[in-house]
Amino acid sequence: MVKGATMLRYTGNPFMDAALSALTAAAELTDVVEIDSDDLKSATERLKDVLLSDSALGIGVERSFNRGSLSQIFPNSKLVNPSVKDPKKAKEEYKKLLNGLLSKSMESGDKSCPICGQRFREGEQKVKADKFPLLRGISNFYPELSEGLEICPLCALSIQFFPFSVLRAGERGRLWFIHTQNARLAIAIAKRFGWEHFERLVASRQTLDFHGSWDTSGEGGAVLSLFFHLITEMPEHELSIFESPHPVTAYVFTNDNRIAYIRPIPVPNEILIFIGRLWHESSYALRRFHRELLTIPR
Numbered sequence: 001m002v003k004g005a006t007m008l009r010y011t012g013n014p015f016m017d018a019a020l021s022a023l024t025a026a027a028e029l030t031d032v033v034e035i036d037s038d039d040l041k042s043a044t045e046r047l048k049d050v051l052l053s054d055s056a057l058g059i060g061v062e063r064s065f066n067r068g069s070l071s072q073i074f075p076n077s078k079l080v081n082p083s084v085k086d087p088k089k090a091k092e093e094y095k096k097l098l099n100g101l102l103s104k105s106m107e108s109g110d111k112s113c114p115i116c117g118q119r120f121r122e123g124e125q126k127v128k129a130d131k132f133p134l135l136r137g138i139s140n141f142y143p144e145l146s147e148g149l150e151i152c153p154l155c156a157l158s159i160q161f162f163p164f165s166v167l168r169a170g171e172r173g174r175l176w177f178i179h180t181q182n183a184r185l186a187i188a189i190a191k192r193f194g195w196e197h198f199e200r201l202v203a204s205r206q207t208l209d210f211h212g213s214w215d216t217s218g219e220g221g222a223v224l225s226l227f228f229h230l231i232t233e234m235p236e237h238e239l240s241i242f243e244s245p246h247p248v249t250a251y252v253f254t255n256d257n258r259i260a261y262i263r264p265i266p267v268p269n270e271i272l273i274f275i276g277r278l279w280h281e282s283s284y285a286l287r288r289f290h291r292e293l294l295t296i297p298r
């Protein structure tokens with residue numbers, strides 16, 4: 001890779017793009033194209049601080065996030081694989097994986113990555129749905145009868161950030177995330193409901209899970225609640241996110257080996273604009289809309 005060249009761009013793959021938004025949020029940047037190798041390193045450290053914390057590994061807390069909720073996304077990662085029973089060993093293995101990918105992320109080669117299109121050296125690990133969500137077909141149906149898709153180290157590292165863009169629709173509900181060209185919206189969600197949420201739980205030594213404590217009904221209710229909480233908690237200068245001309249697609253999914261599933265929910269940009277205008281005109285009216293139409297009383 002040429003020094004100073006743009007390392008990362010959105011790809012059109014919803015999982016990868018959500019991962020890139022979470023990576024951008026971790027690096028505290030506003031655009032994925034600004035990420036350089038130093039940002040990648042600092043974001044990876046931030047990722048380790050959460051996923052390798054005692055709270056995530058299940059040490060001193062009720063249950064392991066990595067073996068529980070996270071395994072719905074990466075059912076066979078180093079953090080989940082039952083062959084690595086000892087959490088300390090799992091920690092070392094995962095660190096080794098991240099450091100290896102990080103050191104290879106700047107290399108170039110002859111092969112073209114099927115996800116991002118960048119050149120990389122042949123012979124990288126092949127990935128299937130256990131390492132890249134929903135990358136599955138009719139039994140091992142990958143190009144040239146290969147046992148999986150060979151992706152570049154930078155994509156293999158970036159996809160590790162995907163969980164920080166994921167939410168839960170209700171306490172025991174399904175997992176979901178959004179895909180949109182409104183990148184600032186996606187980054188704002190990963191910042192508040194991914195990173196800040198997980199880091200707060202780690203700091204207070206609580207069991208981790210995806211953010212999903214809104215008392216609402218169904219996945220549609222979760223999408224509207226997300227926008228409501230975002231607009232009421234975000235600083236004034238970021239509110240232009242709600243004037244976006246771009247629609248959003250929310251994806252409800254699980255990558256569980258037995259019951260892999262994905263369902264798109266199209267969200268017209270008029271909904272964002274409506275919420276933005278209502279907030280601007282009358283914060284009382286928006287709060288009332290939330291309370292009376294979205295919230296299920298306990």
Ligand SMILES: [Zn+2]
Nearest residue numbers: 113116152155
């Ligand atoms: Zn790639």
